[in-house]
Amino acid sequence: MRTTSVADDDEGISMSTPPTVLVTGASSGIGKGFATRYARQGHDVVLVARRADRLDALAAELENAHSVTATVVSADLTDPTAAETIGEHLDREGIEVGILVNCAGFGTAGPFIEEDPARLADEIAVDVVAPTLLTRRFLPSLVAAGTRGALIMVSSTASHQPVPNIAVYAACKAYVTSLTAAIWKELSGTGVRVLALCPGPTDTEFFEAAGSDRFKVGRVGTIDEVLDAAFAALDRGGDPVVTVGRGNRLQAFAAKLAPRRLTLAVGATSTTRAE
Numbered sequence: 434m435r436t437t438s439v440a441d442d443d444e445g446i447s448m449s450t451p452p453t454v455l456v457t458g459a460s461s462g463i464g465k466g467f468a469t470r471y472a473r474q475g476h477d478v479v480l481v482a483r484r485a486d487r488l489d490a491l492a493a494e495l496e497n498a499h500s501v502t503a504t505v506v507s508a509d510l511t512d513p514t515a516a517e518t519i520g521e522h523l524d525r526e527g528i529e530v531g532i533l534v535n536c537a538g539f540g541t542a543g544p545f546i547e548e549d550p551a552r553l554a555d556e557i558a559v560d561v562v563a564p565t566l567l568t569r570r571f572l573p574s575l576v577a578a579g580t581r582g583a584l585i586m587v588s589s590t591a592s593h594q595p596v597p598n599i600a601v602y603a604a605c606k607a608y609v610t611s612l613t614a615a616i617w618k619e620l621s622g623t624g625v626r627v628l629a630l631c632p633g634p635t636d637t638e639f640f641e642a643a644g645s646d647r648f649k650v651g652r653v654g655t656i657d658e659v660l661d662a663a664f665a666a667l668d669r670g671g672d673p674v675v676t677v678g679r680g681n682r683l684q685a686f687a688a689k690l691a692p693r694r695l696t697l698a699v700g701a702t703s704t705t706r707a708e
């Protein structure tokens with residue numbers, strides 16, 4: 434873990450300083466998009482992922498383009514101690530996180546009986562354990578940021594129902610959506626905005642990392658569509674669970690109403706056809 438640059442702010446954090454945003458999964462795709470949008474809005478950013486070369490390049494680009502401070506923390510989120518290590522590192526650097534975007538994640542696909550147990554353990558570590566412990570670690574500083582604080586958990590449309598052939602991924606994301614909604618309720622009155630963001634298939638490196646097209650069920654959207662939906666939802670407030678795209682929202686609604694056997698049959702067919 435290392436830091437490329439941390440600005441010393443002699444005047445401390447004033448109420449007019451936009452809160453620092455920590456983004457996991459900032460080396461690629463949706464996380465990189467969040468980091469870029471927030472930097473464009475004048476927020477300092479903390480960029481977390483494993484690929485330090487990519488994070489360094491993004492940090493340099495954001496610092497040059499937007500005059501913000503971008504701090505790189507290279508960390509492997511399969512490590513159960515990562516949240517605490519990142520937290521201690523930022524404490525030492527005097528960086529207080531007011532907005533947390535838990536975006537790092539990956540999926541596994543295929544019949545559950547054929548899945549590699551070690552990869553499943555990593556998936557649960559990155560998709561479930563890390564966002565849970567990072568949220569627990571940083572929630573006090575998010576609450577301290579009050580109405581300027583926010584928690585964004587990047588979940589998935591797969592969280593709305595069990596999905597055969599991506600069973601563990603869908604279960605991980607169901608956990609994320611459930612956890613986020615409960616935290617939203619617990620934080621009511623604090624001013625902190627809380628969002629479980631549920632994109633459908635989106636054009637990133639996700640499918641390549643998964644080594645499978647089984648996730649490409651339906652239309653593949655853009656990163657900008659996901660970010661637009663997230664920022665609109667944060668501005669709007671209200672429901673803590675936001676599904677990106679009208680077609681995906683319809684599917685999520687149908688999954689709530691349909692008998693489980695039907696939902697499972699549709700899920701099995703779609704993930705088989707997409708392969």
Ligand SMILES: NC(=O)c1ccc[n+]([C@@H]2O[C@H](COP(=O)([O-])OP(=O)(O)OC[C@H]3O[C@@H](n4cnc5c(N)ncnc54)[C@H](OP(=O)(O)O)[C@@H]3O)[C@@H](O)[C@H]2O)c1
Pocket residue numbers: 457458459460461462463464481482483484485508509510511536537538539540559587588589590631632633634635636637638639640642648
């Ligand atoms: N793309 C989609 O279709 C889609 C749809 C719904 C939800 N999502 C969710 O959106 C989020 C972002 O995915 P994406 O689409 O942007 O995919 P992506 O382009 O593959 O980005 C995944 C990010 O997660 C990071 N990551 C993976 N394993 C990690 C580890 N062990 N430690 C630290 N960081 C790790 C990667 O960084 P390093 O490899 O550098 O570590 C990368 O920055 C994920 O949570 C995903 O489940 C994606």
